[in-house]
Amino acid sequence: MSHHLIVLTLALLLAVLVRARLMQIDLSFPWFVALAVLAFASTNPAFVNWLGGAFGILYPPLAVVFLVFFLLLGIIVSMAIMLSLLRERVLAMVKQDALLALSDQERRLALANTQGRSLADGPY
Amino acid sequence: MNRVLVLIPSFGDWQELPRLVAEIDRLGSEYRSLIIDDGSPRPIPKPDVLGSLLVRLPTNIGLGVSIGIAIAHAAAHGYEVLVRIDADGQHNVADIPLLVAQVRVSQAAVALGVRTNQDFDFARRLVKAYMNFVAMLLTRGAVPRDVNSGFFAINRAGIARLEGSHLERFPEPELYVSAWRVGARLLAVNVQQRPRQHGASSFGWIAAARMLFRFSMFALGQLFQRTRP
Numbered sequence: 001m002s003h004h005l006i007v008l009t010l011a012l013l014l015a016v017l018v019r020a021r022l023m024q025i026d027l028s029f030p031w032f033v034a035l036a037v038l039a040f041a042s043t044n045p046a047f048v049n050w051l052g053g054a055f056g057i058l059y060p061p062l063a064v065v066f067l068v069f070f071l072l073l074g075i076i077v078s079m080a081i082m083l084s085l086l087r088e089r090v091l092a093m094v095k096q097d098a099l100l101a102l103s104d105q106e107r108r109l110a111l112a113n114t115q116g117r118s119l120a121d122g123p124y
Numbered sequence: 125m126n127r128v129l130v131l132i133p134s135f136g137d138w139q140e141l142p143r144l145v146a147e148i149d150r151l152g153s154e155y156r157s158l159i160i161d162d163g164s165p166r167p168i169p170k171p172d173v174l175g176s177l178l179v180r181l182p183t184n185i186g187l188g189v190s191i192g193i194a195i196a197h198a199a200a201h202g203y204e205v206l207v208r209i210d211a212d213g214q215h216n217v218a219d220i221p222l223l224v225a226q227v228r229v230s231q232a233a234v235a236l237g238v239r240t241n242q243d244f245d246f247a248r249r250l251v252k253a254y255m256n257f258v259a260m261l262l263t264r265g266a267v268p269r270d271v272n273s274g275f276f277a278i279n280r281a282g283i284a285r286l287e288g289s290h291l292e293r294f295p296e297p298e299l300y301v302s303a304w305r306v307g308a309r310l311l312a313v314n315v316q317q318r319p320r321q322h323g324a325s326s327f328g329w330i331a332a333a334r335m336l337f338r339f340s341m342f343a344l345g346q347l348f349q350r351t352r353p
Contacts, residue, residue: 091189098160098179098193099200105177106201112174 007039028082031075038067127154127204128224129197133190134211135162138169144209145171147217155220158197159211160190187274188291191299195278199287204228207277212320215275219315223277232311233282234303236268237275239317251332255297258343263304268312271297275315282308294335298342305349 014032017023023032041047042064051067052060130148134141141159148157158177161168163184170178181189191208198206205224209215219237226235252272259271274296278286285306291298300310 091185094181094183094185095189095193095196098181099196101179102158102177102193102197103200105179109175 003043004040007036007043010039011036028075028078031071031078035068035071035075038064038071128156128220129194129201129203129206130155130157130220131160131191131194131206131208132157132211133160133162133187133194133208134164134168135184136164136166137211138164138166140213141168141211142171142173144211144213144217145173145176148220149173149175151217151220156203158194160193162187162190186293186295188293188295188298191295192289192291195283195287195289198278199283203283204280205277206283208274210274214317214320216316216318219275219313220277222315223275223313226311226313227277227279227282230311231309233279233285233308234300234310235277235313236270236300236310237273237315238268238270238312239273239275240314241316247329247332251336254336255339258339259297259301262301262343262346266304267300267310270312271300276300278303278308292338294338297339301342301346305346 014023014036018025018029023029048060048064051063052058055063055066057063057066132141132144145157145159148155156175156177157171157173159168159171159179161178161180163181167180168178170176179193194206194208197203205227207220207223209217209220215237223235223237226232252270255271256269259267260269276296276299282303285308286299286303289299289302291302303310
């Protein structure tokens with residue numbers, strides 16, 4: 001009974017994280033849900049035996065362990081992809097922001113040249 | 125009319141900047157310096173030279189992005205040549221016109237300042253030898269030795285070809301190989317490197333390992349790209 005409680009607590013924690021917007025649904029959520037479902041299902045010996053048979057593993061609980069490894073790997077890879085994409089977007093924004101600031105400085109300098117006034121104290 | 129943009133990327137190296145910007149200003153009216161403060165812990169103050177540009181990135185992102193910004197800015201504002209020098213004063217400002225002249229009069233789109241007085245420790249020599257060797261293999265010897273040199277000039281044709289290149293940390297070897305890949309010719313210009321005036325090199329064993337890994341991955345990627353036209 002205690003293992004059911006642990007799995008339920010973890011599933012609830014996942015729901016709370018999504019609810020509090022600490023985890024976005026479109027990131028690694030499907031992998032986490034799969035992990036939670038697997039945890040629930042693994043408390044059933046019939047499912048564990050079926051899984052072991054399906055994978056041809058003589059000691060059925062090992063099938064659950066392998067499946068957990070696979071899901072964790074899925075989470076890590078999807079997180080890494082998301083982080084990389086996020087970083088690309090941040091870099092693009094920083095670059096765009098810098099280019100806008102530099103264009104503004106060029107415009108001010110061109111204006112100063114045409115009007116013959118000093119911009120030494122001008123805001124950059 | 126400013127036709128040559130001199131990029132000085134900096135992360136915390138501010139002591140030499142006023143002198144460098146003043147020296148660049150003295151090269152002539154066609155030169156304009158551009159300082160990119162790559163998220164220094166203390167914001168770099170703007171040198172007191174009218175006409176210089178300064179932009180601060182919100183956080184430390186890496187040299188490749190600073191070079192990418194300079195290339196994009198040079199392309200957008202019609203600069204003829206983009207030059208890059210270090211902020212620590214190791215590159216001699218007096219050498220800049222040599223590199224600029226090479227990309228103006230020769231067929232080369234990129235002039236690379238090859239250091240003739242390198243005095244590196246064992247780790248650095250090893251990393252640089254590896255990178256030079258791999259870069260030479262990738263480009264069939266077209267890239268000058270010293271692919272880690274951060275002193276270069278790119279003309280307008282090179283700027284146009286390299287605009288949009290994806291560069292991150294330790295970007296020089298990737299930049300030169302990419303330049304060759306997009307059809308730019310590279311030329312070596314021998315220069316003397318001055319001793320570092322301030323600060324210490326950030327190049328340690330960890331940085332060397334990261335640099336090696338990154339460049340190796342880049343080189344691996346190059347092997348799967350179509351050969352140069």
